[in-house]
Amino acid sequence: MNWRQESVLVTGATGFIGGRVCERLWQAGVPQVRALVRSTHKAARIARLPIELVAGDLMQPETLRQAIGNAKIVIHCGLGNAGAIVRGTENMLAAAREAGVKRFVHVSTAAVYGITPPPGSETEDTPIRKTGDAYCDNKAAAERVVLRYGHRGLPVSILRPSIVWGPYSAWSTRLMDDLRTRRVAYIDDGRGACNTTHVDNLIDAMFLTMENGRALNQVFFITDGETITWGDFIRAHARMINPELIIGGVSREEIDRALPKTVGMLAGSIKATARVARSKEFRHILMQIPATEAVMKRAWGWVTSLPPEKRDRLRARFGVQRPPAAHKNGKYIPDPVTVATQSTTVFFSIAKARRELGYEPRIKFREGMQMVEQWLRYSAYLD
Amino acid sequence: MKMPLRLAILGCGAITRGEHVPAVSDHPDVQLIALVDSDLSRAQSLIDRRGLSCQAVADYRELLGRVDAVINALPNHLHDAVNRDSLLAGVHVLCEKPLAISAAEARACTELAAQRKLILAVGMNRRFFESRSLLALAMREGLLGTVREYDFQYGGAFDWRSASGFYFDRAKAGGGALVDFGVHMIDSVIDWFGPITAFDYQDDDWGSGIEANAILDVRHEGQLGEIKGRLRISRTFALKNRLLVHGTQADAEVAVHNPDVVVLHRTVGGKPLSETLRHENAESGSSYRRQLDNFIHSIVNGTNPEVDGWQAVRVMELIENCYAHKRRIPEPWAENAVERCEARV
Numbered sequence: 001m002n003w004r005q006e007s008v009l010v011t012g013a014t015g016f017i018g019g020r021v022c023e024r025l026w027q028a029g030v031p032q033v034r035a036l037v038r039s040t041h042k043a044a045r046i047a048r049l050p051i052e053l054v055a056g057d058l059m060q061p062e063t064l065r066q067a068i069g070n071a072k073i074v075i076h077c078g079l080g081n082a083g084a085i086v087r088g089t090e091n092m093l094a095a096a097r098e099a100g101v102k103r104f105v106h107v108s109t110a111a112v113y114g115i116t117p118p119p120g121s122e123t124e125d126t127p128i129r130k131t132g133d134a135y136c137d138n139k140a141a142a143e144r145v146v147l148r149y150g151h152r153g154l155p156v157s158i159l160r161p162s163i164v165w166g167p168y169s170a171w172s173t174r175l176m177d178d179l180r181t182r183r184v185a186y187i188d189d190g191r192g193a194c195n196t197t198h199v200d201n202l203i204d205a206m207f208l209t210m211e212n213g214r215a216l217n218q219v220f221f222i223t224d225g226e227t228i229t230w231g232d233f234i235r236a237h238a239r240m241i242n243p244e245l246i247i248g249g250v251s252r253e254e255i256d257r258a259l260p261k262t263v264g265m266l267a268g269s270i271k272a273t274a275r276v277a278r279s280k281e282f283r284h285i286l287m288q289i290p291a292t293e294a295v296m297k298r299a300w301g302w303v304t305s306l307p308p309e310k311r312d313r314l315r316a317r318f319g320v321q322r323p324p325a326a327h328k329n330g331k332y333i334p335d336p337v338t339v340a341t342q343s344t345t346v347f348f349s350i351a352k353a354r355r356e357l358g359y360e361p362r363i364k365f366r367e368g369m370q371m372v373e374q375w376l377r378y379s380a381y382l383d
Numbered sequence: 384m385k386m387p388l389r390l391a392i393l394g395c396g397a398i399t400r401g402e403h404v405p406a407v408s409d410h411p412d413v414q415l416i417a418l419v420d421s422d423l424s425r426a427q428s429l430i431d432r433r434g435l436s437c438q439a440v441a442d443y444r445e446l447l448g449r450v451d452a453v454i455n456a457l458p459n460h461l462h463d464a465v466n467r468d469s470l471l472a473g474v475h476v477l478c479e480k481p482l483a484i485s486a487a488e489a490r491a492c493t494e495l496a497a498q499r500k501l502i503l504a505v506g507m508n509r510r511f512f513e514s515r516s517l518l519a520l521a522m523r524e525g526l527l528g529t530v531r532e533y534d535f536q537y538g539g540a541f542d543w544r545s546a547s548g549f550y551f552d553r554a555k556a557g558g559g560a561l562v563d564f565g566v567h568m569i570d571s572v573i574d575w576f577g578p579i580t581a582f583d584y585q586d587d588d589w590g591s592g593i594e595a596n597a598i599l600d601v602r603h604e605g606q607l608g609e610i611k612g613r614l615r616i617s618r619t620f621a622l623k624n625r626l627l628v629h630g631t632q633a634d635a636e637v638a639v640h641n642p643d644v645v646v647l648h649r650t651v652g653g654k655p656l657s658e659t660l661r662h663e664n665a666e667s668g669s670s671y672r673r674q675l676d677n678f679i680h681s682i683v684n685g686t687n688p689e690v691d692g693w694q695a696v697r698v699m700e701l702i703e704n705c706y707a708h709k710r711r712i713p714e715p716w717a718e719n720a721v722e723r724c725e726a727r728v
Contacts (some may be wrong), residue, residue, distance in 0.1 A: 040550070040551060044541040044593075044618035047550075047591060048594060051591070166716075167716040375716045378714075380622050381620070
């Protein structure tokens with residue numbers, strides 16, 4: 001199929017991956033790019049493009065029928081909250097089937113194997129087990145729904161990227177913020193597998209699935225195919241800061257010993273949050289933003305004030321949040337989700353994507369990181 | 384003019400909810416007659432929530448014989464037609480910025496107000512912050528030495544929850560970041576540093592006309608002499624969100640989110656020092672309240688408002704010139720990755 005001549009609907013278009021997909025589709029000469037937009041106020045990046053912004057909500061099926069219009073390809077990057085992952089995906093699949101789309105590309109995640117994928121999950125045929133994490137389990141459930149539609153005739157493909165990075169990625173912006181505030185440590189010498197997936201490599205893979213019949217009903221891991229560790233990833237960012245930051249290390253044993261302390265840290269952070277909330281500056285900032293944002297902040301304050309068991313129940317319901325980090329004996333102890341994310345030893349294999357799709361990652365780590373640095377400078381994350 | 388002033392607010396979006404209603408609701412010289420919104424339930428729910436004793440009206444034209452003045456807080460593309468209708472009906476207008484989406488419309492509207500001898504004020508609320516007079520005073524009195532250049536940045540992830548979502552429609556908004564917050568910045572720098580005599584403009588619009596980032600380099604030639612400045616606006620990421628004015632003896636800083644003070648930075652005895660300037664008798668109330676006071680004062684006394692239509696025309700003319708002569712901000716990270724066979728690089 002020559003996808004360059006088709007109309008394409010992109011979900012999750014106001015997000016990091018979806019936004020870049022819209023740019024690349026337009027650059028590729030696609031005659032009509034339709035970007036599904038639920039939160040209009042987040043559309044600043046894609047509103048620059050001469051594409052169509054169509055209002056719709058993955059949780060409201062009637063809006064999707066209208067949004068899909070004459071699109072013959074759907075690239076589904078949409079996420080929503082954890083509860084919307086499965087239902088929203090099913091709603092989009094149903095609308096796509098009704099509209100007779102020729103390709104449905106589902107952007108899943110390697111995290112279907114958990115935040116710390118266990119050894120043995122290197123290839124796509126590894127059975128998926130429940131992880132107990134709402135985000136991971138819901139993304140796995142969404143894959144099953146996609147494949148069910150695929151077996152009933154909708155031409156679907158599933159891509160499982162891992163750490164999707166590049167300009168605009170929160171992996172880089174959050175890391176820069178953390179580096180600046182000295183909230184970064186090499187966990188176990190930074191040996192964890194990072195499985196970088198440059199956003200443009202991922203989009204190359206999307207385009208390949210759209211033109212390749214062998215992609216139908218198939219699942220593909222997509223990474224940069226390099227054995228980049230978290231140490232490499234963090235160090236590459238630290239080097240951008242002048243003078244280069246020296247980052248300490250922390251071992252798993254030290255993290256485990258510090259864990260009981262995190263409860264105390266949480267109490268401390270609640271007190272600090274309350275102090276900030278009472279401050280004049282904070283109230284001034286609140287005055288500058290619409291009421292809904294203020295409500296969200298209040299809700300976050302409420303969540304952090306809950307007892308741990310209630311908080312965990314909410315976490316399971318709404319997906320991964322970042323619990324607080326801690327300091328022990330002058331050492332920075334990263335938060336548990338960061339520890340889990342950076343602790344895998346698994347490098348996912350892209351052999352299947354290479355073999356079946358002809359996928360070859362074009363953006364190498366060094367070149368990609370140079371572009372990230374350029375973008376970070378442009379966007380004022382770096383002086 | 385009989386007091387209290389009979390007033391209606393047109394448009395019940397975010398700015399009306401957050402700023403105009405609080406400024407108006409307990410004003411001793413104002414009788415709020417109606418909130419107007421084509422979505423009547425939006426107007427009614429705002430009235431109920433705030434406990435206001437005014438009417439909810441769907442069509443502003445119903446009100447034109449019954450009010451002395453309106454605050455026009457409708458989406459940008461509706462400003463001009465509604466302003467004209469109001470002025471033709473003998474009603475004074477305080478219009479949210481931008482006055483219109485073209486300089487020609489803004490000019491015609493301003494001329495109409497002059498012919499009818501009515502007040503047409505433009506909602507540039509930043510003019511009513513204390514920093515406006517403090518910085519002017521500091522420069523005039525030589526606290527900075529000779530002023531040669533400045534850097535003005537405002538940016539953050541766009542999060543303005545407009546009720547109508549018109550911000551990302553070129554025909555309704557008239558442009559992107561430059562028309563939105565850029566209007567305030569341009570208005571302020573002309574007010575402080577004098578007329579702009581040269582400019583160079585870049586933005587990141589790929590073809591829809593809704594730029595998220597804009598960089599405007601300007602030269603002023605006014606009473607303070609020649610001053611160069613850079614204005615940078617972003618809707619996608621946080622910038623320094625301050626104006627920094629460089630003088631030969633000191634720098635002056637005005638923070639966007641703390642606009643009632645000016646901080647002077649200088650080196651004394653080799654040590655960097657800073658001091659905060661603030662008015663001993665600062666005016667109370669929000670900038671929107673002070674803006675409303677100025678509007679009422681102009682109506683009562685027949686004086687020019689702080690920001691009249693001609694000042695808005697001047698800003699709109701510059702913005703139109705910027706769009707007409709724009710260059711694209713280079714984004715090598717977005718272009719390097721594109722395949723050779725891909726068409727529109």
